[in-house]
Structures are given as C-alpha cells and as structure tokens.
Amino acid sequence: MPRVVSVFLPLWPTDRFRRKSGAAAPPADKPLILVGRDGRRRVVLAADTAAQGLGLRVGMPASKAQALVQNLHVEDADPQGDSEALDRLALWALRRYSPVVSADPPDGLVIDATGAAHLHGGEDAMLADILCRLAAAGFTAQAAMADSWGAAHALARFAARPTLVARPGRSAEAILSLAVAALRLPGDMVDSLRRLGFESIGDLTSSPRAPLTLRFGPELGRRLDQAIGRINEPVEPIRPMDIVEVRCAFGEPIGSAETIARYAGRLVDQLCAVLEERGLxxxxxxxxxxxxxxxxxAICVGTAMPVRDAKRLTRLLTDKIETVDPGFGIELMRLAATLAEPLQPKQAVSSLIDKPQADVSELIDTLANRVGEGRLYRFAPVESEVPERSVMKIAPAAPDCGEDWPIQWPRPTRLLPMPEPIETVALLPDHPPVTFTWRGIRRRVRRADGPERIFGEWWKRDAELTAVRDYFQVEDEAGERFWIFRAGDGEDAATGSHKWFLHGIFA
Structure with missing residues (x-):
C-alpha cells in the first residue's frame, strides 16, 4: 500500500528570511511581515507567529498592518527565492529520506515513503526525524503520513499537532471531519461550498456527485477522489541538474522479476560507465x-563507501526486486546516483610487501540495505571520564576518530543505557556491597575490586562541581560480574545521594 508524507511549512517565507539574515534578523518576539505587490497595492505576503498573534493576515494592505502594529518590522518578500529554496529543501529530503520527493508549493514538500519508512525506524520515527532536523535549521513544520498525497496534505495542514500518522487503509476515514478547504480547491469554490452548507469533507462524500459536478466542474470530484485514494496521484520526483541518471523505456510493459532484474543490470552497467568518466x-x-x-x-540502496562495481550494485538492487509491485506493467525504468562522491583508481596491493586488508564494505552494504542504515553502527571512544559520555555511535565504515579506550581500569562489555538503582548492604565509605538486589533478584557478592573514583565534568555543568561516583567491579556467587557505583563519596552529602546503581555487565 502506498504511503505518502506531506510536510507543511506554515512560516516558510519568514523562517527563511530569519535564517538568511542570521544575526541581523529581528528578535523572534518582534512581529515581522513580508510585503509585495498585488497589482498597484502593497499587501502582506507573509507574517510570522508574533505578527499573526497581533491580528495581521496575509492579503492585508501593508499600510493597514503598519497602522495597527507599532514597531512592526517590514521587509520585501522574495517569492522567487522562496520557491528556489523549497526546491533545494526537496533535494535535501531526496538524498536523506526517499527517492521520490517533490516540492509542494508554496509551503510544503511531498515524499513518497512507500517502503522507505522502515529505514528510518518506522513511520512515526521518520516524521519525528524530519521535524527535528527542520527545527534545528530554524523552520517551523508539521507533517502527516497517509495513503495518498491528498489525504497527507489535508492532515498535515488541518490535523497534525505537529505530526500525525493515519493507519494504512484508514486515511479516507481520517479526513472526513476536516474542512472542505483541506481538499486543495480554489478559494472561490470553497466559499461557494460553504454558502451551500458543505462544511466538511464528509458532507461532500455523502452528497450525490452529479449535481456537484454540474455546478463546480470536474475539479471538485477529482480532488475528492485523490484525497480518499480512488484516483492515483503520482509524485514527480525532483532531480538536481548534475545528477547521474540513465533510463530505459519499453514499447511493451514488463512485469516479471527476472525481466526487471535483467534491465536493472543493464542500467547499472550504463551508469557505472558514466560514473567512471566523471571519476565518481x-x-x-x-x-x-x-x-x-x-x-x-522505487528501490533505494546505499553504500558505506563510493562504489563503481557494476556486479556489486546490481546485486544490491536485485535483492529488493521482490518488494516491487509491477501492477499492470512497467513502461519506464530510471536509475540515478542521487549521491555520488569522487572515487580514484586504487593501486593493486602486492602480496610480497603489503599485508592485504579485509574489505567488509560489501557485507556492510548488504546488511544496511536489509535492516536499515540507522540500525547498523559501531562504537567509538569519546574523550570523557564519565562512562555514558565516553562512547558514541558512528557509521560502520567511518574512519577512526583518533581517541582510544581508557586502559587504567577495565570497562564492561555491556553498558546500560541508564544506570539502574539497586538495593545494597554495604559499609561506608570505601567498602563494596556485601549483597545487592537488581531487578528483583538478590545477589551475594563473592569478590570485588575498587573503588575507582570518577569526578563530574565541572566545565559542562555547575551541578557537577562536587559530583563524585565510586565504581566497583563485583562478582556474585554464580560467577557473573557487574559494574556498580555509589553516587557520592560516602561521607559528604553534597557529592551525591549515596544511592547505589548498576551501570554495566562484564562478559
């Protein structure tokens, strides 16, 4: 079943102006409007949240807006620049989320997420990641996922707070209570429908179609059918000017997996030839x-490092052909390298003087395309004495960061995401526990080593100026080894709560 994401950017022009202006932008609490020409009149084309809160609206004469609000910050609108920036944002989403992305002017994006959401942790996680990254860039956004472009568009603008995922097969039900304006109809048609008593999409679906078509033309029925999924509305993907792309059109539609795989292999050969000419x-x-x-x-595959091996790329693509639904047949195939990097020829390694190095990048590519790129990683050390800050996740093929693990004291092979509280019997201040209870199981300590004292990083937070942890390695009667600590030095209450926690497990 198709799944489509609609991203709504309600403050796109003003957010883009603030981002472009940088330090020269007005404060967030100062009302800002962007004005332009509508014939001979200067009107408001965009207003930020502060301006809208004071009653300013798009379409209002600029002179009236300035009269209503003192110290109003007024700038010239740039619709052409907004449109070009929206295309660039669509290219960013294309390279990160899905192979089928398009701008949805004037203030949105549309993403065909069919078969792509699981690569980002699921549908809810994908929407959350999109909004988090846009917020980090300074853009206010709402997003919704549904079975059709029309339904996702309506939910993103009229129901998402700030995200909403309509269950597969239930998108039509989710939009019935929304206003008629959610159907992407012209403003005069929406006004006419309201005057006739049609307030919601559900009112339209329960009314005979013929009188509405006779009065308003086919546009109303087409938008309604697109929203509820009766009519397919394909997303025409945006493509950068310098993209490496090859295509193949068929006189007769193809549908078998073997035929698709064969032509995919031919396209990969053509693509690799172009990549070699460009050194990519x-x-x-x-x-x-x-x-x-x-x-x-769509089939989307990624590699950990730049690759120009036709057999390897073909294998990655054909592994996913079983996910393709050819329907009544496929009449066009396009293969694009949406992300390409320089790749220089490598000199052959001599087995006489050089030790051959194992290349696991092909295994990484296979696993990453099966389970998702975000689920495949390795750990790297970070320069920090605090255990939970001394490790980070990096890409499997990322270069070493230059740091090394501490060697003064051994560290557990498994570090818990958060230290878990335990109940202990121990002598203060320097003795390890005699017994401790973790997750309802009481364990008697047979051997222990410690304490290893770790101080807080006072340069990060004032609260860590006096913070102390005393870590112990303990072994219970069953031979299991744990890494536990006491918060505080055991004497001064200012150094910690003196409660005990389990932080890691040794192999």
Whole structure:
C-alpha cells in the first residue's frame, strides 16, 4: 500500500528570511511581515507567529498592518527565492529520506515513503526525524503520513499537532471531519461550498456527485477522489541538474522479476560507465519504475563507501526486486546516483610487501540495505571520564576518530543505557556491597575490586562541581560480574545521594 508524507511549512517565507539574515534578523518576539505587490497595492505576503498573534493576515494592505502594529518590522518578500529554496529543501529530503520527493508549493514538500519508512525506524520515527532536523535549521513544520498525497496534505495542514500518522487503509476515514478547504480547491469554490452548507469533507462524500459536478466542474470530484485514494496521484520526483541518471523505456510493459532484474543490470552497467568518466562512485542508487497506471515503484540502496562495481550494485538492487509491485506493467525504468562522491583508481596491493586488508564494505552494504542504515553502527571512544559520555555511535565504515579506550581500569562489555538503582548492604565509605538486589533478584557478592573514583565534568555543568561516583567491579556467587557505583563519596552529602546503581555487565 502506498504511503505518502506531506510536510507543511506554515512560516516558510519568514523562517527563511530569519535564517538568511542570521544575526541581523529581528528578535523572534518582534512581529515581522513580508510585503509585495498585488497589482498597484502593497499587501502582506507573509507574517510570522508574533505578527499573526497581533491580528495581521496575509492579503492585508501593508499600510493597514503598519497602522495597527507599532514597531512592526517590514521587509520585501522574495517569492522567487522562496520557491528556489523549497526546491533545494526537496533535494535535501531526496538524498536523506526517499527517492521520490517533490516540492509542494508554496509551503510544503511531498515524499513518497512507500517502503522507505522502515529505514528510518518506522513511520512515526521518520516524521519525528524530519521535524527535528527542520527545527534545528530554524523552520517551523508539521507533517502527516497517509495513503495518498491528498489525504497527507489535508492532515498535515488541518490535523497534525505537529505530526500525525493515519493507519494504512484508514486515511479516507481520517479526513472526513476536516474542512472542505483541506481538499486543495480554489478559494472561490470553497466559499461557494460553504454558502451551500458543505462544511466538511464528509458532507461532500455523502452528497450525490452529479449535481456537484454540474455546478463546480470536474475539479471538485477529482480532488475528492485523490484525497480518499480512488484516483492515483503520482509524485514527480525532483532531480538536481548534475545528477547521474540513465533510463530505459519499453514499447511493451514488463512485469516479471527476472525481466526487471535483467534491465536493472543493464542500467547499472550504463551508469557505472558514466560514473567512471566523471571519476565518481555511487553512495546511493535510486531505481524508479514507472507503471502504466502512472504509479511509481522505487528501490533505494546505499553504500558505506563510493562504489563503481557494476556486479556489486546490481546485486544490491536485485535483492529488493521482490518488494516491487509491477501492477499492470512497467513502461519506464530510471536509475540515478542521487549521491555520488569522487572515487580514484586504487593501486593493486602486492602480496610480497603489503599485508592485504579485509574489505567488509560489501557485507556492510548488504546488511544496511536489509535492516536499515540507522540500525547498523559501531562504537567509538569519546574523550570523557564519565562512562555514558565516553562512547558514541558512528557509521560502520567511518574512519577512526583518533581517541582510544581508557586502559587504567577495565570497562564492561555491556553498558546500560541508564544506570539502574539497586538495593545494597554495604559499609561506608570505601567498602563494596556485601549483597545487592537488581531487578528483583538478590545477589551475594563473592569478590570485588575498587573503588575507582570518577569526578563530574565541572566545565559542562555547575551541578557537577562536587559530583563524585565510586565504581566497583563485583562478582556474585554464580560467577557473573557487574559494574556498580555509589553516587557520592560516602561521607559528604553534597557529592551525591549515596544511592547505589548498576551501570554495566562484564562478559
């Protein structure tokens, strides 16, 4: 079942102005409007949250807005720049989230997330990640996922707070209570429908179609069918000007997996030839299959390092062909390297003087494309004495960061995400526990080593100026070894709560 994401940017022009202005931008609490020409009149084309809170609206004469609000910050609007920036934002989403992304002017994006959400931790996690990254860049956003572009568009603008995921197969039900304006209809048509008593989409679906079509034309029925999923509305993916892309059109539609795999291999050969001419290697490939019903099936694969090996790339693509639904047939195939990086020829390694190094990048690529790129990682050390801050996740093929693990004291092979409280019997201040209870199981300590005292990082937070932890390695009667600590030095209450916690488990 298709799944489409609609991203709504309600303050796109003003957010983009503030981001572009940097330190020269007005404070967030100072009302800002962007004005432009509507014929001979100067009107408000965009207003930020503060301006809207004072009653300023898009379409209002600029002179009236300035008369209503003192110290109003007024700037010239840049619709052309907003449109170009929206295309650049769509290219960013294309490289990060899905092979089928398009700008949805004037203030949104549309993403075909069919088969792509699991690569980002699921549908809810994907929407949360999109909004988190946009917020970090200074953009206010709302997002919704549904079975169709029309439904996702309506939910993102009229129901998302700030995200909403309509269950597969239930998108039509989710939009019935929304206002008629959610159907992307012209403003005069929306006003006419309201005057006739149609307030919600549900009112339209329960009314005979013929009188509405006779009065308003086919546009109303088309938008309604697109929203509830009766009519397919394909997303035409945006493509950067310098993208490396090859395509193949068919006189007769194809549908078998073997035929698709064969032509995919031919396209990979052509693509690798172009990449070699440009000295590039592919980091991500998008195979788009255009169906005869205007639907688009997509296969997206990524690599840990730039690759130009045709057999390897073909294998990654063909591993996912079983996920393709050809429908009534595929009439067009397009293969694009949406992410490519320089790849220089490598000199062959001599077995006489050089020790060959194992290349696990192909295994990394296979696993990452099966389980998701975000689920495949390795740990790297971080320069910090605090255990939970001394490790970070990095990409499997990322270069070493230059740090090394501490060697003064051994560290457990498994560090818990958060220290878990335990109940102990111990002598203060320097003795390890005699017994401790963790997750309802009481354990008697047979051997112990410690304490290893770790101080807080006072340069990060004032609260850590006096913070202390005393860590012990303990072994119970069953031979299991644990890493536990006492918060505080055991004497001064200012150094910690003196409660005990379990932080890690040794192999």
């Amino acid at each position: 290697g592919a980091r991500r490939l998008d195979l788009l299959l255009g169906r005869v019903d205007n639907g688009i099936e």
